[in-house]
Amino acid sequence: MKQSVQNHFQNLTCPSKQVQYEAYQSIMDILKKPVDWAYEVWDELVNELSSPDPHARSRAAQFLSRLSISDPEKRIIRDFSSIWAVTYDEKFVTARHALQEIWRIGLAGNKQFELVWSHMEERFKNCEGEKNFTLVRADLIQSIKSLSFYRNDDTRSLMVEEWIESIPDEKYRKKYWSIWRRKMT
Template sequence: MHPEIEDLLKKLNSKEDEVRYPAFLRMQALTEHKVDWVYEVWEALVAKLSDPNSYQRNIGATLLCALSQSDTENRLASMLDRLLSCSKDEKFITSRLTLQNLWKPAWFEPQLRDTIVSHLQKRFEECETEKHSNLLRLDILQSLFTLAELSHDEALQQKALDLIQTEKDEKYRKSYLALKKK
């Protein structure tokens, strides 16, 4: 394993924010592009999805989504349910970060797209009764609109618009529609 990646992986496990967070930011920056070390860190990141510490679940979900562009062996397909479960985590921030990043595997691994889009639609509907559902819905819609824009998919954009119309609160509907204009 490349020494920097090995060091970052160790730092991601730190309980100290001032050690863990810069390592996370560096890993995020590195994973903006395809990397050849994806499988050297894969299992460690998958294990984070079920870690008792929500920070570790955040790290695992966010980085696995980013690494989907490097997943030439399509390993994400076999553990997609574990990743998707983080979108309904006991910790609100873990749910949000996962929802904000799910467009990445849907874009980079087209065979997972329909499953992820269906999951996002379902989460939009079921989160209505959850605390801060408007923020969860913003994240879901942003992922859908991002994916629709990248893939030039007007049908997906329309699905997102249809979801917005199911929102009962006009104030939230307006904020959701503003996402489309970004």
């Protein structure tokens, strides 16, 4: 791992919130593409999924989701349940940030795709008892849309459209349709 990347990881715990944010943004940008140092940080990130610090939990879930494309050993399958647990975090913003990135695991391969898909499908259908479930559903639709777009695979579009149509509240049904129909670039 390059020293500059190590510095970004070290800066995540810097007292300055601005330095932390810049380090976070830099790492997120780097992780848009595969890296060869995933396993140098993997175990530490898995441990941070249960950190008392909600920011650390959120970052760990997001980074691991993005690192899944750099995971030839498929550790992400072993660690998926710990990452998915963060999408139910007691701090809603932590949960939401994890949920908004977890779809990226589905880009790592077919097994990973099926794992993410099955969890997102179950969550969409059964999240009504959750706090902010309408936002959870909106994030799930956006995640599925992104996953379909980046995999260049819309074979399950009809299924998602059926989910949206099954929403009894017209206001939210319209909201979900607007997300689903929005153009991706």
